[in-house]
Amino acid sequence: MKAAVLTAVGAPLEIQEVPISKPGPHEVLIRTAACGVCHSDLHFREGHYPTRLPTILGHESAGIVEAVGSEVRTVRPGDHVVTCLSAFCGHCEHCLTGHMSLCVEPELQRPADQPARLGDADRPMNQFLNLSAFAEQMLVHEHACVAIDRDMPFDRAAIIGCAVLTGYGVVSHTAKVRPGETVAVIGCGGVGLAAINGAAIAGAGRIIAVDRVAGKESLARAFGATDFIEASDGDSVATVVELTRGGVHHAIEAIGLATTAQDAFAMLRRGGTATIVGMIPVGQKLSIDGWQFLAEKKLQGSLMGSNHFPVDVPRLVSFYQSGKLRLDEMISRRVGLGDIDEAFEEMKTGQIARSVILFD
Template sequence: MKAAVLHAYNEPLKIAEVQIDEPRSGEVLLRTAASGVCHSDLHIIEGRLPAPPPLVLGHEPAGIVERVGEDVTYVKPGDPVIACLSVFCGKCEYCTAGRPYLCGGAQLDRQPGDTPRLTLDGTPLYQMGQLASFAEKMLVPENSLVKIREDMPLDRAALIGCGVTTGLGAALNTARVRAGSTVAVIGCGGVGLSIIQGCRIAGAGRIIAVDTQDWKLELARTVGATDGVSASAGDAVAQVIELTGGGVEQAFEAIGLNATVQQALAMTRKGGTAFMVGVLGIGENIELPGFDVVINEKRIQGSMMGSNAFRIDMPRYVDFYLNGQLKLDEMISARRPLEEVNTCFDEMRKGTAARSVIVFD
């Protein structure tokens, strides 16, 4: 099968003929229908997140079940599914305490010394998030999958696999945004636009979008922002404090930079919380203003994959799309074949796309 392979950090992906193993116990072989392109893929290309090349990226997919391994009971060939990197084992402390997104499901992966799921001319390929969706087929754990309604278009379902679940979940699960509240979202890419939609669905009264690109602010308004603040037209914090008469109750950072995490905290009012959704790499630290945190009792809280229970959350998000509450068509800037995957990353670096989706025939 055809896959896009990263051979070394900071190189373009190369299309190659990759060998994929047969599904074993607890594993499922999928035909990939579509995969969104998320900034976390780009972080790996740039060596900011730990993942050893050679590898296959892509972790925001929807597809169709082709074959199942022994003991697989949850899905059958022909089922439409979304795959999520929040693989859950169902047995550990995190899974049983209701926080399956912290599990990781490492024990469901093929172990060192075992036949790898993916190989290129005999060389094992690391599979991002046990998914590797920049490929025509995917061999994944059954516990990375959720079945979805047959009437859901798969190119839009793909977005729910990471960005939408991260964003809606940050608002609905991690932050539990309250009706009528005032919030800000810094960074309006696929993740930030989804946070904005989660805040709208929760009934937030005021949703302030912050980005350096004016066209992103326009797009943010079409998906639910009530105000837009241009980070390139002066101090974003001062603008938000001015607009709100003192700051927001909750601010979300959806970029992954020390400077914008600090801005998120600074634009909250007393007692406010800043949610870190953008990913910082290992060894990248954030600096906190001690006085503001203590005296104004501010909090900072991470949010991993929208604190999801994806088999419960994702079918609801599919319903939200099909009943008009969740806008996905507006978020897709381009649909491209796998051969154009590097163009998607070029556009992401330049900020000229919201979400790009790789589509397979």
Template sequence: MKAAVMRAPNEPLSIEDVTISKPGPREVLVRLKAVGVCHSDVHFWDGAFPAELPVILGHESAGVVEQVGSMVSAVKPGDHVVSILSPFCGSCEFCLSGHMSVCHTVNRDFFNREEGAEPRLSAGGKPVNQFLNLSSFAEQILVHENTLCAIDPEMPMDRAALIGCGVITGVGSVFHAAQVEPGSTVAVVGCGGVGLSTINGAAIAGASRIIAVDLADEKLAMAKKFGATDFVNPKKGDPVEQVKELTGGGVHYSFECIGLKQTAEQAYMMLRPRGVSTIIGMIPPGVNIEVPGIELLVTEKRLQGAVMGSNRFRIDFPRLIELYKQDRLHLDDLVSDRIGLEGITGALQNLKDNKGTVARQVVVFD
């Protein structure tokens, strides 16, 4: 198969012939139809997060099941599926208590082949590392069955793929992690693909005011389509003060969707007493967030994280698709460009350069 291989940070991805293994026990081979290019991929491509090289990046994908290994029960050949980077084992403390999205952070080896087994991916007779249990910048993926969710075959693949990361991260953080209440006020810091999905989720949840915060006026204009009611550009003044002025003291819920120390701290400071700030952006390793300790005590503000929207993806994905069918989840507006495999390096650079017109660039296979 053809795949975009990363061999060095900040260098163009190499389009190569890569060998993919046959499905083993509980493994599924999927022919991909669409893959979203996510800012999380940029963090590994530019070296901000470590990656074992060579590696095939990509993790936001949809396709059709081609083959299944023994003991697979969740999907069958011909099923249309969406992948996720937070698979679940089904038997650990986190899975059994309903927090499946955390499982992969403590049970990583469960989803991989045993040490010494044939690698899932190889090129020139040498192993190629699999990124986040997926490696979706390729024509096919070979994954554990608990990485996949079967979906309605009528769902367009280029929009279905987006549900697997950016959309579930944003919408899921609203629904599951923060549990935004109808009539409440919300601030979303960062209006890329995840931020726009967070805004969309807050609108579906019934928030009365949704304040979009971004340095790019183009992204603020896009945010209006997804449900934002107010707009703050930090170039025009302190964003915390702007949000407090708009809301008479701060919001009930804030979401940080960039992954920076400064914006994470700003999102917390935008809260009113007893507000909840949820960090969604990928803050680099070694970076600490600082908030006034006394505020945690006397105002009861809360600071929390949410990985992949605290999802239960086999429940959430079909529900999100139904919301899309009802024109409530605006996936069509999220796609800013459709590209081929050879266009991935340029798409990563667009995200790194923070181009204001980019929401989600999607690789589409014939």
């Protein structure tokens, strides 16, 4: 199968033929139909986060099940599925206490003494985040995908797998926004726009979007923002505090910068919560005024929106089908597998919401 391979940090992706193994007892072979390009892929390509090379990036996909292992009960060949990097074992402490997106049990990967899922003995390929979706086929653990309604278009299904699951989840699961509360979302890319949409679904009061690109205003408003602040215009913290007469109940950072994470904390009202979903490069630290904890402000992280993806993804599909979740507007461009580097360059400008790779 063809795949976009990363061989060195910062290098362009190379389209190569990569062998793929057959499903083991708990594995599923998927024919990839569509895959979104997420900023997290770019962080790994640029070395802001480490990953073992060579690898195939990509983790926001949908496709059709081609074959399943002998023990797989959750999906069957022909099923349309959305994948999720939050593979879970189902029996560790995280899974049993409802925090399955924190599961890191080694059984989700193949043991080192077995042939790799991707590549061959001469050149084993490291699987990226349990998936490696910039490829015509994926071989994944059965708990890394969920079946969806076959009427759901693949391109829109794919972006649920990371951006939407994360943006919706950070609001509903991690921050637990209550009706009427005020929410600021810093960064209006795929994740931030989905967080704005999630806040609207949760019944938030004022939803304030912040981005440095002025062109994001109309998109942010279409997703449910009531206000938009162009970050480059000045101090977005002061503007948020003024607009809300004292600060927001929730601030969501969806960029991945230490400065905007600090801003998220600074724009909270007393008792408010800042949730950082952006991936801040490894090694960077935040600086926060310690006395602010006396105002009972809270600072927390969110991994993949603290999802329960086998439950969340079908619900998000039905939210789309009933018009509550905006996915059509989130896809700015549809591209081919060979266009990923170009999509990364466009992503760096902040002008687009999401590029989605379509496979034939």
